[in-house]
Amino acid sequence: MSRSLGSPSSLKRKRPEKDPTGLVDAERAVLNVIKSKKDLGIWAGDIAKDTNLTVPVIQKSIKSLLTKKLIKEVVNIQNKGKKHYMAVEFEPSKEISGGEWYVNGNLDKEFINVLKQLCLRYMHRQKVATLEGVHNELKKSQVLKFPISSQQVGEILYSLVLDNEIIEVKSTGLGEYHSIPIGTVCYRVASGTGAGKGPRIGAFASIPCGACPRISLCTPDGVISPSTCVYYNKWLNIDF
Amino acid sequence: MVSPHGIQLAVHLISSFYGDLCSKVCECLLRRGTLTLALLIWYTELTKENVIDCLRVLIHQNCVQAFAIEQEGAFDEAPRIVTQYMALFRNIIHKYRAPKFMQIVSEELGNDCLEIFQGLIQHGRLSINQIIDRNEQTAGSSDVHVVRESLSRLLSARFIERCPAPEPFLAPPYEEETPAKRRAKSAKLAGEQTMEQRALAAAAPIDSMRFVMEREMDDISEEKGEESTNSMPLGEKRKQDVLRSDEDVLDANRKKEVLWRVNFEEFVCRLRHKGCTSCVKTRINDEAGIVLSAILELSRHSEAQQKVEKSDYLSINAIYDKVIKKEGGLGMDFDRIRSSLAQLGCQSITTGPHESYSIDINGIIEMAQIEEAESVVLRKYGREAYRIFRLLSKGGRALETYKIAETTFVEKDDILNRKEEKNGVQNQKKEKNGILKVLFSLWKDDYLHKENVTTSAAERSLFCLWKVKEALWEDVLDDMYHAALNLRLRIAHEQDQAKELLQLPREKIVGELEKKYKLLGRVRVILESSLMNLDDAIMLFNEF
Numbered sequence A: 001m002s003r004s005l006g007s008p009s010s011l012k013r014k015r016p017e018k019d020p021t022g023l024v025d026a027e028r029a030v031l032n033v034i035k036s037k038k039d040l041g042i043w044a045g046d047i048a049k050d051t052n053l054t055v056p057v058i059q060k061s062i063k064s065l066l067t068k069k070l071i072k073e074v075v076n077i078q079n080k081g082k083k084h085y086m087a088v089e090f091e092p093s094k095e096i097s098g099g100e101w102y103v104n105g106n107l108d109k110e111f112i113n114v115l116k117q118l119c120l121r122y123m124h125r126q127k128v129a130t131l132e133g134v135h136n137e138l139k140k141s142q143v144l145k146f147p148i149s150s151q152q153v154g155e156i157l158y159s160l161v162l163d164n165e166i167i168e169v170k171s172t173g174l175g176e177y178h179s180i181p182i183g184t185v186c187y188r189v190a191s192g193t194g195a196g197k198g199p200r201i202g203a204f205a206s207i208p209c210g211a212c213p214r215i216s217l218c219t220p221d222g223v224i225s226p227s228t229c230v231y232y233n234k235w236l237n238i239d240f
Numbered sequence B: 001m002v003s004p005h006g007i008q009l010a011v012h013l014i015s016s017f018y019g020d021l022c023s024k025v026c027e028c029l030l031r032r033g034t035l036t037l038a039l040l041i042w043y044t045e046l047t048k049e050n051v052i053d054c055l056r057v058l059i060h061q062n063c064v065q066a067f068a069i070e071q072e073g074a075f076d077e078a079p080r081i082v083t084q085y086m087a088l089f090r091n092i093i094h095k096y097r098a099p100k101f102m103q104i105v106s107e108e109l110g111n112d113c114l115e116i117f118q119g120l121i122q123h124g125r126l127s128i129n130q131i132i133d134r135n136e137q138t139a140g141s142s143d144v145h146v147v148r149e150s151l152s153r154l155l156s157a158r159f160i161e162r163c164p165a166p167e168p169f170l171a172p173p174y175e176e177e178t179p180a181k182r183r184a185k186s187a188k189l190a191g192e193q194t195m196e197q198r199a200l201a202a203a204a205p206i207d208s209m210r211f212v213m214e215r216e217m218d219d220i221s222e223e224k225g226e227e228s229t230n231s232m233p234l235g236e237k238r239k240q241d242v243l244r245s246d247e248d249v250l251d252a253n254r255k256k257e258v259l260w261r262v263n264f265e266e267f268v269c270r271l272r273h274k275g276c277t278s279c280v281k282t283r284i285n286d287e288a289g290i291v292l293s294a295i296l297e298l299s300r301h302s303e304a305q306q307k308v309e310k311s312d313y314l315s316i317n318a319i320y321d322k323v324i325k326k327e328g329g330l331g332m333d334f335d336r337i338r339s340s341l342a343q344l345g346c347q348s349i350t351t352g353p354h355e356s357y358s359i360d361i362n363g364i365i366e367m368a369q370i371e372e373a374e375s376v377v378l379r380k381y382g383r384e385a386y387r388i389f390r391l392l393s394k395g396g397r398a399l400e401t402y403k404i405a406e407t408t409f410v411e412k413d414d415i416l417n418r419k420e421e422k423n424g425v426q427n428q429k430k431e432k433n434g435i436l437k438v439l440f441s442l443w444k445d446d447y448l449h450k451e452n453v454t455t456s457a458a459e460r461s462l463f464c465l466w467k468v469k470e471a472l473w474e475d476v477l478d479d480m481y482h483a484a485l486n487l488r489l490r491i492a493h494e495q496d497q498a499k500e501l502l503q504l505p506r507e508k509i510v511g512e513l514e515k516k517y518k519l520l521g522r523v524r525v526i527l528e529s530s531l532m533n534l535d536d537a538i539m540l541f542n543e544f
């Protein structure tokens, strides 16, 4: 960044309008601040603090730097409402972009769901599999047009565990685990009666009170009470 | 301490089974804890006769236990013996479980036993002679041998038990000790057992007599029974005085005959086991379910007595023998059993040719509990909340907002905006529809605990750490009691609405009326089966 500052022509002239890179002083100062933030980027408001320039000057410089393709606008997922800028040579850090699963500051839910379905389908075929196994299978499949890391597959599998679609277990080396060394962490579809149905709805959750947003207001003789409860009427399908 | 809706449910049950006066007395005991007769009269504002009558009913129905303690006299007076009454919350709740208990008895032991069992459910406590009399009345005639035979079958299945002592005397724990020792010991005791727990332990018949009916045993118990419940020789004489003091109340229990009652513990234990087995069947597989139920059956009687965290070590051979006798277990071999044992997380010890396993019963119960709570979260707050809740409950530690969002694939929304919103800038509301919205709704309803951590870095000065609330199970249990109460109230309401219809003779119920009649029947079935299912879940949450 000091290359432009060190040029001989800038030393000769007292207040140069432009340096050989075609930047005015203000633009250069702004660019330097932005560059110094590397892959974190910076909000326009914070540039003012760091450069002592006025807001209109900064706005103008940013605009010009953008057209010169020296900086770019990035979405900071921690603060989507504020425009952030970053030098073109940097890629937004995970903190700014949200990580591999984010596209333009939004969670790429569609992609995640596709991956989940792929993993799940494989798991149902396989019953038991290790992370490596699933990763290899994904790499082999024709569906994904770009590489996916083993860590990403791990994250997908863990979210399936949280969905209660699959279970994380350690191989016992017996029965269905025979091909996996004892003690290796692997994943298994629930093969019981609940298999493939996702989480079981418990007894409490399957009656209206279990999902009732008003349970704390409901009393035997109150305005909200089981004898007048609309959720019950709907559940029991009675219309008086 | 019993939860507020647990008390409401118990009071409702007592009022529907034994009337409003009894429920008033019972409510007073449940809310205020153990009381003397005088205080009960004072608080309930009922007459002495009324209170005594109610206590008699409640004791006879196993809902109240009396015990005596020594109270220091004021101003140089000699210490006095006072009778205390405590409500037995769990026994009250068991009242509406009777149909389940009867079903188990009928399935396992058949009709003769069920007949006797029904009598005990209805009357609370009965002597053998009363049982025989009752049988004669209901069945027309009664063969004493058959009755005795059935009774002993009920006893060996532990479905019924000898009644506890009517009014055990609790000696002060620190008698004749130096003050220092006393302090140390009473502190220890206070940490271990409350007065009520000690009273229950003192009242319980000794193990060797609890399920035994032998004639000789009866004789022994008459001579020694009360003594065995109270090994304090010093208290013996005083106890006799005590028994005389509240004689009125205890009259009903002080017949010379031995009284029998339902052993609720056994049923609850079986039903809990059933719940665990079905949970394992859905979560792991049928084979693991079969193995678990075999293990639980083998270790049942040690669990019924106290809260056992782990089962005894059982040999693989014993487990195998039990498994192959189970439905669906016939084809299983040792390897498949071993594999199921491993999936169940059993610990094993192998010494030479002996291979034995122990299972973490508490762990399995916890798994079933968590599953119940999770499914409530799923229904109430949706799938993202479900994933978040599972992440937090599995890890058992606090996690930061963004970490949670990343692991559960929930949209991160910005923390900075929230901060501004708090400072009065309202225009960012639309942003708050990702992780924070879910976390806040769980937090607002008391599922999660939130901790704000401030760091000095200006950019992200506000961190939030989230974890599952510690006493969550108590809250969930309280909500479940609330729901059970609601179901019962709704059943009563439906009955009430259709009172006139139900009073009509059956042949007059035609056309529109018949439609209504059928609808009512359907509604009742839904409500009642839901109540029974809910109750299965409640039992999983109940502490022993």
Ligand code: SF4
Pocket (backbone or CB within 6 Å): A208, A209, A210, A212, A213, A214, A215, A218, A219, A224, A225, A226, A229, A230, A231, A232, B486
């Ligand atoms: S009775 Fe109705 S209002 Fe009351 S808690 Fe249940 S569902 Fe909610």
